[in-house]
Amino acid sequence: xxxxxxxxxxxxxxxxxxxxxxxxxxxxxxxxxxxxxxxxxxxxxxxxxxxxxxxxxxxxxxxxxxxxxxxxxxxxxxxxxxxxxxxxxxxxxxxxxxxxxxxxxxxxxxxxxxxxxxxxxxxxxxxxxxxxxxxxxxxxxxxxxxxxxxxxxxxxxxxxxxxxxxxxxxxxxxxxxxxxxxxxxxxxxxxxxxxxxxxxxxxxxxxxxxxxxxxxxxxxxxxxxxxxxxxxxxxxxxxxxxxxxxxxxxxxxxxxxxxxxxxxxxxxxxxxxxxxxxxxxxxxxxxxxxxxxxxxxxxxxxxxxxxxxxxxxxxxxxxxxxxxxxxxxxxxxxxxxxxxxxxxxxxxxxxxxxxxxxxxxxxxxxxxxxxxxxxxxxxxxxxxxxxxxxxxxxxxxxxxxxxxxxxxxxxxxxxxxxxxxxxxxxxxxxxxxxxxxxxxxxxxxxxxxxxxxxxxxxxxxxxxxxxxxxxxxxxxxxxxxxxxxxxxxxxxxxxxxxxxxxxxxxxxxxxxxxxxxxxxxxxxxxxxxxxxx
Numbered sequence: 001x002x003x004x005x006x007x008x009x010x011x012x013x014x015x016x017x018x019x020x021x022x023x024x025x026x027x028x029x030x031x032x033x034x035x036x037x038x039x040x041x042x043x044x045x046x047x048x049x050x051x052x053x054x055x056x057x058x059x060x061x062x063x064x065x066x067x068x069x070x071x072x073x074x075x076x077x078x079x080x081x082x083x084x085x086x087x088x089x090x091x092x093x094x095x096x097x098x099x100x101x102x103x104x105x106x107x108x109x110x111x112x113x114x115x116x117x118x119x120x121x122x123x124x125x126x127x128x129x130x131x132x133x134x135x136x137x138x139x140x141x142x143x144x145x146x147x148x149x150x151x152x153x154x155x156x157x158x159x160x161x162x163x164x165x166x167x168x169x170x171x172x173x174x175x176x177x178x179x180x181x182x183x184x185x186x187x188x189x190x191x192x193x194x195x196x197x198x199x200x201x202x203x204x205x206x207x208x209x210x211x212x213x214x215x216x217x218x219x220x221x222x223x224x225x226x227x228x229x230x231x232x233x234x235x236x237x238x239x240x241x242x243x244x245x246x247x248x249x250x251x252x253x254x255x256x257x258x259x260x261x262x263x264x265x266x267x268x269x270x271x272x273x274x275x276x277x278x279x280x281x282x283x284x285x286x287x288x289x290x291x292x293x294x295x296x297x298x299x300x301x302x303x304x305x306x307x308x309x310x311x312x313x314x315x316x317x318x319x320x321x322x323x324x325x326x327x328x329x330x331x332x333x334x335x336x337x338x339x340x341x342x343x344x345x346x347x348x349x350x351x352x353x354x355x356x357x358x359x360x361x362x363x364x365x366x367x368x369x370x371x372x373x374x375x376x377x378x379x380x381x382x383x384x385x386x387x388x389x390x391x392x393x394x395x396x397x398x399x400x401x402x403x404x405x406x407x408x409x410x411x412x413x414x415x416x417x418x419x420x421x422x423x424x425x426x427x428x429x430x431x432x433x434x435x436x437x438x439x440x441x442x443x444x445x446x447x448x449x450x451x452x453x454x455x456x457x458x459x460x461x462x463x464x465x466x467x468x469x470x471x472x473x474x475x476x477x478x479x480x481x482x483x484x485x486x487x488x489x490x491x492x493x494x495x496x497x498x499x500x501x502x503x504x505x506x507x508x509x510x511x512x513x514x515x516x517x518x519x520x521x522x523x524x525x526x527x528x529x530x531x532x533x
Contacts, residue, residue: 022319023319024369026372029379038288040397040398044284044287047287047471048466048470050290051472053066056467057186058281059189061189066185066186069263070182071263076178076181079177083167086163086166090164093156093160097156098148102144104143108138109136109139110136122135133334137334138334140336141332146326146327147325147326148326159311162310166307172297173297173300176296179296179472183465183473187464188261189269191457193275194456194457195254196251197275197276199244201446202240205240209442212233212425212438213233216229219431233435255267255269281467283400283466283467285397285466285470288390291469292386295389295469295471301382301386305381314371318364321356323354326351330348333345393466396462396465399466406455407455410452414452417445417448421441424441424442
């Protein structure tokens with residue numbers, strides 16, 4: 001009868017374990033929209049985002065500042081350490097599915113009571129040679145122990161692969177900061193040149209108004225004018241002289257912003273004198289699929305989505321039985337001279353256990369549903385990042401086009417205003433118009449020049465930001481300063497890893513998100529970069 005009961009034990013255990021393997025049903029994401037085929041009708045065969053910054057920007061002073069920023073910017077150095085931390089986490093995850101072997105020694109001394117079973121046996125028993133065991137009894141041991149959770153459901157390897165994807169995601173996050181750093185240095189560089197032009201405009205306006213002031217004084221001396229005209233022109237000169245000090249302060253602040261970005265203390269920033277005729281590399285937008293492949297923030301969201309899919313599998317495996325094997329081998333004796341005698345002092349053990357949750361699985365279910373929710377967050381975050389990237393390109397490309405057209409019209413307006421100032425000055429000298437007409441004409445000319453300068457600055461800023469929105473600004477792998485600047489670029493399991501940083505351990509192949517539970521119906525990111533459904 002007892003034998004029959006023992007025979008039924010495996011069956012009973014299986015019946016208890018199988019129900020515990022049931023997993024809650026997952027929620028699927030809302031259906032996303034396909035990305036458009038063009039940027040409001042704009043497409044091209046090439047994409048400027050694929051150009052390295054040293055080719056897109058032809059100004060050697062600007063590219064030199066960017067070089068210094070990539071080498072000295074503290075934020076990039078902080079992110080480099082974040083990458084190292086993420087890589088160390090990959091190594092830790094890889095060790096989790098391998099056997100853990102420890103080696104140790106032990107020494108002890110035990111005095112047993114004669115009125116206990118170990119003490120009574122110790123008195124009566126003898127070891128080979130007919131000698132009694134000493135009291136108290138020493139104990140010396142040298143042993144190796146093994147503990148190994150057999151990864152039968154790929155739980156530990158999926159956790160490792162998820163961390164590898166997050167390592168790549170951290171890398172892509174740094175890449176995105178690199179593109180923003182390049183764009184911010186370029187924006188501030190062109191803002192600095194624009195301030196120089198505003199200073200030149202004030203100097204030209206002051207010279208013009210000083211000339212009018214002298215003419216007003218001359219007319220007053222010959223009783224053809226009044227003190228009012230003299231004072232109004234004098235006030236305009238002083239107003240613009242005061243404005244020069246404000247511009248000077250703005251120049252100092254922009255220079256120091258550039259110095260901060262490149263990681264150095266305040267110093268003058270060398271810059272070009274060209275501005276109105278400055279033309280950057282022609283923009284080529286390519287197609288939206290190019291942007292999805294080029295932009296590091298989109299690739300970062302893609303990696304996070306793939307990792308979230310593996311997290312669901314890791315959480316699901318908690319419902320299944322875990323097989324843990326433990327073993328040990330070593331030597332044990334009460335005297336060191338007997339310690340290494342074989343087989344007399346040899347000890348070993350081996351055991352295996354299959355453990356599955358049976359009752360009160362709420363915590364496991366909560367972890368599983370949380371992993372599902374985080375995966376849905378990753379899906380929506382990917383869709384949001386793609387939508388944001390597409391919108392940025394459309395807005396900035398439209399800004400480039402409209403501001404370029406506006407500059408041409410403003411140049412014509414400026415030419416008309418310059419002619420009106422000359423005419424007003426001659427008429428004022430001839431006594432045919434009042435001083436106020438000259439004053440207004442000069443003000444309009446000054447303001448028109450300021451607007452033209454600001455419009456040109458905004459145009460250059462729009463070009464820089466469109467280049468960055470297309471994914472431009474990364475360091476090529478063959479960059480001349482690769483020995484001092486850690487190169488960055490599109491990073492993936494099938495792409496070369498930048499020098500100076502290790503390949504993530506056992507990085508999963510592209511499309512690892514295909515292992516996402518089917519109930520979620522989240523497809524892996526396709527190679528052409530089409531948006532997730």
